[in-house]
Amino acid sequence: xxxxxxxxxxSYGKQLVLNDISFSIKSGEIVGFLGNNGAGKSTTMKxxxxxxxxxxxxxxxxxxxxxxxxxxAHRRIGYLxxxxxxxxxxxxxxxxxxxxxxxxxxKGANERVDEMIERTGLTREYRKKIGMLSxxxxxxxxxxxxxxxxPDVLILDEPxxxxxxxxIDEVRTLIKEVGREKTVMLSTHIMQEVSAICDRVIIxxxxxxxxxxxxxxxxxxxxxxxxxIEAEFSAPQSLEALKRLENVLSVTESGVNxxxxxxxxxxxxxxxxxxxxxxxxxxxxxxxxxxxxDVFRNYTKQNExxxxxxxxxxGETAGQQED
Numbered sequence: 001x002x003x004x005x006x007x008x009x010x011s012y013g014k015q016l017v018l019n020d021i022s023f024s025i026k027s028g029e030i031v032g033f034l035g036n037n038g039a040g041k042s043t044t045m046k047x048x049x050x051x052x053x054x055x056x057x058x059x060x061x062x063x064x065x066x067x068x069x070x071x072x073a074h075r076r077i078g079y080l081x082x083x084x085x086x087x088x089x090x091x092x093x094x095x096x097x098x099x100x101x102x103x104x105x106x107k108g109a110n111e112r113v114d115e116m117i118e119r120t121g122l123t124r125e126y127r128k129k130i131g132m133l134s135x136x137x138x139x140x141x142x143x144x145x146x147x148x149x150x151p152d153v154l155i156l157d158e159p160x161x162x163x164x165x166x167x168i169d170e171v172r173t174l175i176k177e178v179g180r181e182k183t184v185m186l187s188t189h190i191m192q193e194v195s196a197i198c199d200r201v202i203i204x205x206x207x208x209x210x211x212x213x214x215x216x217x218x219x220x221x222x223x224x225x226x227x228x229i230e231a232e233f234s235a236p237q238s239l240e241a242l243k244r245l246e247n248v249l250s251v252t253e254s255g256v257n258x259x260x261x262x263x264x265x266x267x268x269x270x271x272x273x274x275x276x277x278x279x280x281x282x283x284x285x286x287x288x289x290x291x292x293x294d295v296f297r298n299y300t301k302q303n304e305x306x307x308x309x310x311x312x313x314x315g316e317t318a319g320q321q322e323d
Contacts, residue, residue, distance in 0.1 A: 002027045002153050002183035003048060008057035010043055017043050019207040021057070025200075027152075030179040032198035033187045036300045039204045041187045042082055045155050048185075049079045062152050075103070078146035082157040082187075086141055088131030092122055095130060096144055103149040116144040121170055135162035143171065147178070154178060156186040160193065172197050191293045203299045210299040227266050232258040232284035233275065241278075245270055258284070 008021040017040045025031050035041045046052035048059055050070035059066040066073040087095055093113060100109040117126045120140045125133060130141055139162055146154060159175065160168045168190075175184060176197050188194065194201060203211040231242075235257060242251045247264045254260045261271065268285055275282035 002029075002062055003185065004058075004060040005044070005048065006058045006060075008044065008047060008059070009055045010040075010047065010052075011055055017207050018047075018054070018057075021204070021207070021209060023202055023209060023212055025183055025185060027183050028179065028181070029200055030175065030184040030186070030198050031200045031202060032194040033185055033202050033204070034194065034296060034300075035187075035204040039300065040207045041204060042157055044204070045079075045157050045185070045187065046081075049077050049155055050074060051079075051081075075149065076152045078149060078151035078154045080142045080146045080154075080156045080159055082161070084138060084142035086130050086138060086145070089129060091129055092126040092133070092141055093117065095141065096126075096148060099145045099148050105149070112148060112150070116147050119147070119174060120144040121167070136164060136167050139163060140167075140171070143174070151182065153183045153185070156184065158188060159186055160188070160190065168193075191296060201295075203296065205300045211295070227263045228288040229261045229263060229266075229268055229271060230254065230258065230284060230286050230288055231261060231271050231275075231282065234281035234283060237278075237280070242274075245274060260288075 003023075003025040005024070006022050008018050009016070010018040017038075021040070021044060033041055033044070043052065047054045048061065048066065050066045050073050053067070061073045062076045064073045064076060087098075090098065096113045096116060097109065100113055105112055117123055120143050122137065122140055122144060125137050130138060133141070139159070143156075143159060146156070154175075156175070160171050163171060172193065175186070178184060179197070179199075186193075186198075201211060201213060202209060232255070237257070237259060239251050239253065239259070242248060242259060242261060245261075245267065247267050247270075249262045249264060251262075252260045261267070266287065268287065271285060272282060
């Protein structure tokens with residue numbers, strides 16, 4: 001495994017932010033890490049990258065114990081935090097060359113910097129000071145610095161924040177390309193981003209893992225809500241006849257000769273047999289899927305206090321620290 005997280009706990013003052021978090025990510029996976037503000041996403045990522053210590057638990061990156069050997073772990077990780085810490089008074093290429101020096105790349109550093117400038121779409125902007133760039137281009141600089149050391153693992157916290165639609169598409173393409181040879185873990189609030197580039201989804205809620213599954217399984221019309229099946233026939237059908245089918249909970253007419261059947265089980269075969277026995281053509285028979293927005297809302301319902309934040313020992317709200 002490229003990333004292994006076991007029984008992670010973390011508190012800010014009296015507020016428990018991570019409560020027994022465990023998961024693992026294989027090499028070559030692109031994993032979307034989702035959750036409400038304050039759920040613990042950024043804290044988890046900071047602990048994985050060694051920028052924050054856990055209260056207890058174990059994190060292993062590419063066989064390296066992050067707590068015992070953080071410097072070696074850092075060599076394996078490229079990290080783009082949510083609030084991109086870049087120097088506005090430095091020129092783009094100057095800054096990336098500085099980052100290459102921090103990683104002690106040495107010979108070939110200039111070539112590596114130039115490659116990252118091209119891959120992240122900074123070719124027209126690299127002669128400018130970072131402070132002169134738009135937010136979207138500053139985000140690209142952050143992505144370029146994360147890729148400079150050619151890491152095995154890429155941790156991206158809200159990587160497309162501030163980008164316009166064309167830039168978002170370019171960054172998503174880049175992340176997918178990187179994901180062919182590296183492990184990528186990214187947090188995002190853009191559900192379309194998950195469907196577009198992620199192989200797997202992990203949803204964290206109130207400091208616990210709520211979902212850890214393949215995206216195709218997560219978005220199915222299951223998880224306690226049954227199945228919604230759309231059936232289109234060549235002629236009108238009796239709602240009462242359809243309701244009498246086994247495991248059908250309700251039926252609504254959703255179009256011309258088209259019906260939405262809510263079932264406790266996947267009854268597509270039974271509906272097909274009904275059409276055969278009724279001597280009517282079945283034009284459409286499909287299982288409807290939830291959107292990622294539906295799934296996210298289902299697993300990240302706000303707590304009873306309305307999501308109020310409690311202050312930590314430093315006087316900062318944990319909700320503000322987490323995004």
